[in-house]
Amino acid sequence: MIRLAIRGYAAGVVQFEYRLESDENGLKQLLPGLAEKHGLALAEHRLHMIEIEFLDEPNPNERFFRFGSDPSGMVMPIMVILAKEDL
DSSP: OEEEEEEEEETTEEEEEEEEEEOHHHHHHHHHHHHHHHHHHHHTTSOSEEEEEETTOOOHHHHEEEEESOGGGSSSOOOOOOSGGGO
């Protein structure tokens, strides 16, 4: 089983948190819909960061995955160029 906590942030404040527990096959079915939903919220600027916490990972350096447009809550953020217009 894989246990995740998923949080959405806007202006550094948690807007939602929910937990998922699933096997690998269940996650493969859930993740595309979640990615679309959260990606749209980021693109529309309703959220600024999504955090996925792997609850069973003991290493704090590998426990969290964060992405979005607010690097203040991220460790060692990297810029990703999404389109040529962003250069």
